Amino acid sequence: MTAEQLLFGVFPYVALALAIVGTFWRYYNNRFSYSSLSSQFLENRQLFWGSVPWHYGILFILTGHLVGFLIPRGVLLWNGAPLRLYVLEASALAFGFLTLWGLLALMFRRATNKRVKVVTSPMDWVLLLVLLVQVVAGLWIAVFYRWGSSWYAGFAVPYLWSIFYFRPQIDLVSNLPFMVQTHIVGAFVLVALLPFTRLVHFLSVPLGYIFRPWQVVVWNRTSPARKEF
Numbered sequence: 565m566t567a568e569q570l571l572f573g574v575f576p577y578v579a580l581a582l583a584i585v586g587t588f589w590r591y592y593n594n595r596f597s598y599s600s601l602s603s604q605f606l607e608n609r610q611l612f613w614g615s616v617p618w619h620y621g622i623l624f625i626l627t628g629h630l631v632g633f634l635i636p637r638g639v640l641l642w643n644g645a646p647l648r649l650y651v652l653e654a655s656a657l658a659f660g661f662l663t664l665w666g667l668l669a670l671m672f673r674r675a676t677n678k679r680v681k682v683v684t685s686p687m688d689w690v691l692l693l694v695l696l697v698q699v700v701a702g703l704w705i706a707v708f709y710r711w712g713s714s715w716y717a718g719f720a721v722p723y724l725w726s727i728f729y730f731r732p733q734i735d736l737v738s739n740l741p742f743m744v745q746t747h748i749v750g751a752f753v754l755v756a757l758l759p760f761t762r763l764v765h766f767l768s769v770p771l772g773y774i775f776r777p778w779q780v781v782v783w784n785r786t787s788p789a790r791k792e793f
Contacts, residue, residue: 571749572723573732579756586759610673618666624659625702628652628713633724636717643714652713657706664699671696691761694753701747709741720748 565574632639643649671692674684705712723736737748758764 568734568738572734572737575749576727576732576752579752582756583758587764590759590764610669610677614666614669614673616666617662618670621659621663621666625656625663628656632713632717633721636721639713639717643711649711653706653711656713660699660703660706664703667695667699687761691757691763694750694757698747698750698754701743701750704743705747709744
């Protein structure tokens, strides 16, 4: 078995199996850990400058990847007009740098704030470093291998679908540049890490808040001017 067969033909299934089994195991054994284990109450200002750009950036990037995965022909059709292609690529690059800024800010906070360092585990750093490699690889591709949205729809998406069809077409990615291959493998590494890190909070999106009834919040504090003696 070659390294390419191992990385692109076997490892994706190992990662998916770890993610599925590990997620169910964690849910049934420690479901209250399904959160980001927020440290906001320990430090808030640095968290704001890291968390906000990180979440806005990564949500845009992930949405773009998901759209390309679901409707690759639509992406190729959109990119048929040069202006639309430039807008898409420039927007993705801008949000990619926003994501990188947020991630670096979060890493700096973890490394320098004494109160946050106490609650930072080795797996937190493993996750942050893998995310850093993944974001840098994505930006590298965007800068040095232009029109990534087109080759993503034309080569990476068919490969990803072949994984789900249990017929991995390794030839679609075996000749891609090294950083592109790193980006693909990194995605499956993140999938494998999902149940073992804070990343699991990705599965606990509070959709119930959208449909719950309105809550009436009453400020029950008596002002000094109206305080009765």
